[in-house]
Amino acid sequence: MEVNNTEYKNCDLITANGRIDSSTAPQLGEAMEAITENGRYKIVFDLSGVEYMSSAGLRILISTQKTCQRNNRGEVILACIPQRVYDALDLAGFVPLFTIYDSVMDAVGNI
Amino acid sequence: MEVNNTEYKNCDLITANGRIDSSTAPQLGEAMEAITENGRYKIVFDLSGVEYMSSAGLRILISTQKTCQRNNRGEVILACIPQRVYDALDLAGFVPLFTIYDSVMDAVGNI
Amino acid sequence: MVEENIKAQTDDKYIRQIVLSARFTNLEQVRQFVVEAAEECGMKPKTVFAVELAVDEAFSNIIDHAYGGESQELIECTCQSDEDRLIIKLKDCGEPFRPNGVPQPNLDACLEERKIGGLGLHFMRQLMDEVSFSFSTGPGNRVNCNSLTMVKYKER
Amino acid sequence: MVEENIKAQTDDKYIRQIVLSARFTNLEQVRQFVVEAAEECGMKPKTVFAVELAVDEAFSNIIDHAYGGESQELIECTCQSDEDRLIIKLKDCGEPFRPNGVPQPNLDACLEERKIGGLGLHFMRQLMDEVSFSFSTGPGNRVNCNSLTMVKYKER
Ligand SMILES: Nc1ncnc2c1ncn2[C@@H]1O[C@H](COP(=O)(O)OP(=O)(O)O)[C@@H](O)[C@H]1O
Ligand SMILES: Nc1ncnc2c1ncn2[C@@H]1O[C@H](COP(=O)(O)OP(=O)(O)O)[C@@H](O)[C@H]1O
Numbered sequence: 001m002e003v004n005n006t007e008y009k010n011c012d013l014i015t016a017n018g019r020i021d022s023s024t025a026p027q028l029g030e031a032m033e034a035i036t037e038n039g040r041y042k043i044v045f046d047l048s049g050v051e052y053m054s055s056a057g058l059r060i061l062i063s064t065q066k067t068c069q070r071n072n073r074g075e076v077i078l079a080c081i082p083q084r085v086y087d088a089l090d091l092a093g094f095v096p097l098f099t100i101y102d103s104v105m106d107a108v109g110n111i
Numbered sequence: 112m113e114v115n116n117t118e119y120k121n122c123d124l125i126t127a128n129g130r131i132d133s134s135t136a137p138q139l140g141e142a143m144e145a146i147t148e149n150g151r152y153k154i155v156f157d158l159s160g161v162e163y164m165s166s167a168g169l170r171i172l173i174s175t176q177k178t179c180q181r182n183n184r185g186e187v188i189l190a191c192i193p194q195r196v197y198d199a200l201d202l203a204g205f206v207p208l209f210t211i212y213d214s215v216m217d218a219v220g221n222i
Numbered sequence: 223m224v225e226e227n228i229k230a231q232t233d234d235k236y237i238r239q240i241v242l243s244a245r246f247t248n249l250e251q252v253r254q255f256v257v258e259a260a261e262e263c264g265m266k267p268k269t270v271f272a273v274e275l276a277v278d279e280a281f282s283n284i285i286d287h288a289y290g291g292e293s294q295e296l297i298e299c300t301c302q303s304d305e306d307r308l309i310i311k312l313k314d315c316g317e318p319f320r321p322n323g324v325p326q327p328n329l330d331a332c333l334e335e336r337k338i339g340g341l342g343l344h345f346m347r348q349l350m351d352e353v354s355f356s357f358s359t360g361p362g363n364r365v366n367c368n369s370l371t372m373v374k375y376k377e378r
Numbered sequence: 379m380v381e382e383n384i385k386a387q388t389d390d391k392y393i394r395q396i397v398l399s400a401r402f403t404n405l406e407q408v409r410q411f412v413v414e415a416a417e418e419c420g421m422k423p424k425t426v427f428a429v430e431l432a433v434d435e436a437f438s439n440i441i442d443h444a445y446g447g448e449s450q451e452l453i454e455c456t457c458q459s460d461e462d463r464l465i466i467k468l469k470d471c472g473e474p475f476r477p478n479g480v481p482q483p484n485l486d487a488c489l490e491e492r493k494i495g496g497l498g499l500h501f502m503r504q505l506m507d508e509v510s511f512s513f514s515t516g517p518g519n520r521v522n523c524n525s526l527t528m529v530k531y532k533e534r
Binding site for chain 3: 022052054055058059065069087092097
């Protein structure tokens, strides 16, 4: 798995490629923490390149969302979710907890 | 010429396609005014589809920039400027008056 | 990484087995192993994916909870298919596991009240048609090992 | 829209002419007309573009200022090329224009002090090698018409 971060004025854009499981999720977690520990709480996560996500990845998503939404200071927005990943989010009951967009541009423009 | 506007939470994205001259510039002017009269002053102008721009187009750009930057309430950011259009901006001494990005995403993320 | 891959055709049933050490990097391999088994018994892509994710969750849980983290200990995965279903067994010799006391995740809770984690068992139960835990003889014939059996029907 | 398109080969010079009414929608056509002339005399794309933009600015100014807006009045554009340059003449019968009193745009001013507009003449002068205004006989042989002559050298 590969994780990249682009820092914009309005938000951070995280892009991941590959499979997120217990083996690779820590890498995603570190990328998310690097942002929030930097005092930045608006994160767009572009999932277009994520082929697979187990509950280990969902764990990162929910814990980052908790950190970001604290005191209304920000949020994690999910963009371009592949069907399989969406199914996992749905199974976890996560869909209502995240703003979801079909395009990264919409996510970055609206965060 | 064709002008489109996408309203994001953070900004408005104007996309124009075709030639901007004295005949078509009013259309661009109306699109810009529709935004500022709506009380919104952060505008990303995606010029990737603009094949040509005369001083009639530049007139719209500078007058919208003046409106948007008043009281520091916003700005017009230019994205994806084709070489010919850049040359016209340069000839007009407009380059220092606008933030310019190579990608619309960068512009929307940083406005 | 220890690996044994046994395939046997017995009584009209097709059995294959892989033994891997309790490392997260082996998830890729155990997933691939069950995906192949699921595909070979003719499951649809969506069903194959359900099996893949359920086994990932189960294998991860064994490392995390039965073995208390990554180790040299072994996990044995057996796939057995018949006409209408795939039976997957995962065996380990870690801490005995009794799922009864484990609370269900609250899927309707708001963000603040949502627990981080606690989704693995839920996923396994949702994705597979039958999930059961028991003790059995594990790899190396050690006694008192955990045995997890998950069944997925081809059409359901 | 009135249009006359005359081409004549005289004294080793190639002359063509178009007459259009003072409408902004005719900009497309006058640009195309000069672009063709510039291309046919072998100018580089960047030079062709300079001619195109300069003529657009001149034509727009005639509509805006000489005729006080769009009208049925005519604008005549003549292209004449020789070995090393293209000479473009624009004639109109609107208000007489004396460019001397027109202030230069302040290109270094900050945004607040920057004027909106006032760039057309500057563009014409920057893009072309020679720009001169005079009176002359315009279309229909009316007297006291404006004549604008712009010259672009092929290599400069
Ligand atoms: N194979 C196992 N061995 C021992 N304990 C387990 C096993 N699987 C699950 N558990 C227990 O059940 C709980 C819930 O598991 P699970 O739903 O997968 O969520 P998580 O692993 O995120 O805690 C775990 O926290 C653990 O206490
Ligand atoms: N063809 C013309 N006929 C009459 N006045 C002109 C003409 N061209 C330019 N002008 C005058 O010169 C001024 C500057 O022209 P220009 O640099 O093209 O800027 P703009 O057209 O934006 O005002 C105009 O405002 C006008 O007063």
